[in-house]
Amino acid sequence: MxxxxxxxxxxxxxxxxxxxxxxxxxxxxxxxxKRIALAELGNFGLSSxxxxxxxxxxxxxxxxxxxxQRYASWVGGVxxxxxxxxxxxxxxxxPLLLDRLKNTGILAFWVFALMIPISLILGxxxxxxxxxxxxxxxxxVSVFFTSMPEIATAVIVxxxxxxxxxxLPTKSAMISGFDGWQLVLPVMTLVIYDFGYVAxxxxxxxxxxxxxxxxxxxxxxxxxxxxxxxxxxxRNALIAPFTIIILxxxxxxxxxxxxxxFFEYKGFGKLxxxxxxxxxxxxxxxxxxxxxxxxxxxxIISDVGYTFLNPRIRFA
Amino acid sequence: MAVTTATMPVPSLMERLKTPKVIIGLMSxxxxxxxxxxxxxxxxxxxxxxxxxxxxxxATILLYILAVTAWRESWLAVxxxxxxxxxxxxxxxxxxxxxxxxxxxxxxxxxxxxxKKDVFFLLGSDFKGRDMLSRVIWGCQRxxxxxISATFVAYVFGTLFGLIAGYLAGWWDQIISFLGNVLLSxxxxxxxxxxxxxxxxxxxxxxxxxxxxxxxxxxRIVRGLALDIKTRDYVFAAQTRGESALWIxxxxxxxNVRGPIIVDACLRLGxxxxxxxxxxxxxxGLQPPxxxxxxxxxxxxxxxxxxxFSYMLLVPALAVSSLILGxxxxxxxLREMSLRD
Numbered sequence: 221m222x223x224x225x226x227x228x229x230x231x232x233x234x235x236x237x238x239x240x241x242x243x244x245x246x247x248x249x250x251x252x253x254k255r256i257a258l259a260e261l262g263n264f265g266l267s268s269x270x271x272x273x274x275x276x277x278x279x280x281x282x283x284x285x286x287x288x289q290r291y292a293s294w295v296g297g298v299x300x301x302x303x304x305x306x307x308x309x310x311x312x313x314x315p316l317l318l319d320r321l322k323n324t325g326i327l328a329f330w331v332f333a334l335m336i337p338i339s340l341i342l343g344x345x346x347x348x349x350x351x352x353x354x355x356x357x358x359x360x361v362s363v364f365f366t367s368m369p370e371i372a373t374a375v376i377v378x379x380x381x382x383x384x385x386x387x388l389p390t391k392s393a394m395i396s397g398f399d400g401w402q403l404v405l406p407v408m409t410l411v412i413y414d415f416g417y418v419a420x421x422x423x424x425x426x427x428x429x430x431x432x433x434x435x436x437x438x439x440x441x442x443x444x445x446x447x448x449x450x451x452x453x454x455r456n457a458l459i460a461p462f463t464i465i466i467l468x469x470x471x472x473x474x475x476x477x478x479x480x481x482f483f484e485y486k487g488f489g490k491l492x493x494x495x496x497x498x499x500x501x502x503x504x505x506x507x508x509x510x511x512x513x514x515x516x517x518x519x520i521i522s523d524v525g526y527t528f529l530n531p532r533i534r535f536a
Numbered sequence: 537m538a539v540t541t542a543t544m545p546v547p548s549l550m551e552r553l554k555t556p557k558v559i560i561g562l563m564s565x566x567x568x569x570x571x572x573x574x575x576x577x578x579x580x581x582x583x584x585x586x587x588x589x590x591x592x593x594x595a596t597i598l599l600y601i602l603a604v605t606a607w608r609e610s611w612l613a614v615x616x617x618x619x620x621x622x623x624x625x626x627x628x629x630x631x632x633x634x635x636x637x638x639x640x641x642x643x644x645x646x647x648x649x650x651x652k653k654d655v656f657f658l659l660g661s662d663f664k665g666r667d668m669l670s671r672v673i674w675g676c677q678r679x680x681x682x683x684i685s686a687t688f689v690a691y692v693f694g695t696l697f698g699l700i701a702g703y704l705a706g707w708w709d710q711i712i713s714f715l716g717n718v719l720l721s722x723x724x725x726x727x728x729x730x731x732x733x734x735x736x737x738x739x740x741x742x743x744x745x746x747x748x749x750x751x752x753x754x755x756r757i758v759r760g761l762a763l764d765i766k767t768r769d770y771v772f773a774a775q776t777r778g779e780s781a782l783w784i785x786x787x788x789x790x791x792n793v794r795g796p797i798i799v800d801a802c803l804r805l806g807x808x809x810x811x812x813x814x815x816x817x818x819x820x821g822l823q824p825p826x827x828x829x830x831x832x833x834x835x836x837x838x839x840x841x842x843x844x845f846s847y848m849l850l851v852p853a854l855a856v857s858s859l860i861l862g863x864x865x866x867x868x869x870l871r872e873m874s875l876r877d
Contacts, residue, residue, distance in 0.1 A: 231717070232721075234714075235717065235718050235721050238718050239718060239721075239722065243730065246730060246734045249734075360612075363861070363864055363865065363868065364861060366864065367806065367857060367860045367861035367863075367864045368857040368860070368861075369809075369810040369813060369814065369856060369857065369860060370810075370814070371810075371813060371814055371817050371830065371833060371853070371856075372813075372853035372854070372856055372857045375833060375837075375849045375850065375852075375853035376850065376853055376854075378849070379843075379846040379849060379850055383842065383843040383846050384843055384846070470723065473723045473725075474723040474724045474725035474726070475725075477725045477729075477818070478725075478814050478817060478818065481817075481818060482817075482837065489725070492725075492726065492729065493725075493729060493818060496726075496729040496730060496733050497729075497733060497819075504730070507726070508722065508726055511722065511723045511726055512721050512722070515721045515722075515723065516721060
C-alpha cells in the first residue's frame, strides 16, 4: 500500500509539473502581457507608450525574462513556500489564496453537512424497495434537481427566497463582516444540484445489496426487517457512496466558480476566474496547484478508505 | 397463393420508416441545415439560408413521431424526447415563426402578457426592450447547435484515442493515458477558463474547450470497452486474415462499443449544454448581442434584482433546465431499453 501511495504522489507531482509548464507557456504569450499592461496603465497610458517604454515597463515588471528563467525562479519560490505576487492585487499570493480557500471551505463544509444526510437517507429509502412508489418519486425528484444547472438553481432560489419572500439577502459579498444569512443561498444552490447524483448512486448500491443472498437469508431467518436493514444491508450499501462523496470534493472546486460569481461570494472560484481573465499568472498557477492536489488527494482518500471499509478489496 | 399473401401483412408506413438508413437520413436532413445556418449563415443571404433550413422542419417533426412511437412504453422517456424535440423544433423553425427581431429594442421592462407600444409581449421584454420570447427561441438555436457539435467532436477524439489506447496498448496506452490523467486532474472549470481565455471566446473555441474537457473521460470508457472486446474470437479472426490495425479498430471494435457510448453521449449532451450556458454567463462563451440563455441571465442579473422583473432571470433559467431535463430523461430511457434487450 505504501508503494501505491508513493506511486500516486509521484504521479501527482508529475501532473503538477506538466500543468504548471503548460500554464506558464500559455500566460507568457504577448496578448496576456498586453492585457496586464492595459489593466495597470489604462488604455491611454498603453497607447501613448513607445515600444522602448513598453519594453522598459516589461523589464520593471519582470516579464521580459525568458520563460524558462521565470519558470525556474517560480518553481524555486514554490519549493520554499513563496507563491509569487499577484499582478492584479499587488499582494503575495499565499495569504490571499489561504483567505479565499478558507471562505470556500466554510461553504463546502455546510454543503457537505447538509448534502450527505439528505442524499444518503433518500438513497437508502428508495433503494430499500426498488420499484415502489416511494422509489419512483425519489428517483424522479433526484433526476429533476440534477437536471437544473447551478446557474438556473441559483436564479430560481434567488427569485423565490430573496426577491419573492424577502427572507434572505440576494448577494453574499459579506462586505460588513461575516454574515451567516448570506451563506444560505449559495449553500442551498450547491446542495440542490448535488444531492440528486449522490442519492441515485446510493440507491443503486442499496438496491444491489437488497437482492443479495445474505439479505434474503436474514429475512428468511425471521430477523425483524428493520434490523436486517440497519445491521446487515446498510453496512455494505454505504461503501460505494462513501467514495462518491469524497470525489464530490473535486467537483465542488469547479462547481463553486459559477455560484461564487453569481452570489459575489469571495471564495476560491471567484479568485480563479478573475485571475484567469486578468492574466494574473501566479494566482492561476497557485489555484491550479491547489486544485490538482485536492483532486489527487480525494482520489487517494477514497481508494484507501474503500479498502478499509471493504476488506474484500486488497491492493495487489 | 391467396394464403401466403394473407400471412404477409403489408408493413405500415411507420414500420417502413424505422430502418437505420431512413433515420440517419432524417437526422442529417434536420442537423446539417441547422448547423450550416448557425455556423455559416452569415456568409450567405437571408433567402438562401432560410431555403436551406426549411427541409429541417418536417424532418424534425417526423423524427419526433418516430421516437415517440419507438419509446411509447416509458412515459419518462417520452417526456424527455418531447422536451428535447420541442427545443429542437423551436431551433429549426425560429426564422419561420412570427417573432420579433431578437436584437431590436422595442419597449423596455414590459411585463409578461402585456401590450406596450402596440406590441404584445408574451414573456415580457428585457431591460433593453428586446422581446424575451424571441430571444429565448433564437437563443436555443445557438445553445443546441454548439452543444451538439462540441459533444460530437469530443466523441470523435475520445473514441479515436480510446480505441488506439485499448487496442494497440503498450507505449501508446501509457502516453495517451498519462495525457488523459493530466487533463482529468484539472478541475473542469479551470480547463474551460484557461482554454477559452487563451483562444478567445467564440463558438468554435467552445468546441475545442469541451473536447479537451470531455475527451479524456470518453477515452477511458472506450479504452475499457476496447480492452474487453479485443480478446474476442472475431478480432483474432480479423488479425489472422491480416487486416490492418486501423481496419480492425474501425470495423470490428467501433460497432461493438456503440451501445454504452450512446447512453453516455446523451448524458454528456446535458453537461455540455450546462457548460455552454455557464461559460456564457461567466463572459467566456458566445458573444453578445446575439441571444443566448447564459447571456440573458448574465445581463439580467445586474438589473433585474427586484421581484417585478424577476421574469427576466426565470425565463432563461427554466428554458435551460427543461432542455437538460429532456436530455437526462432520454438517457434514462435509452439505458432502460438497452438493459431490456
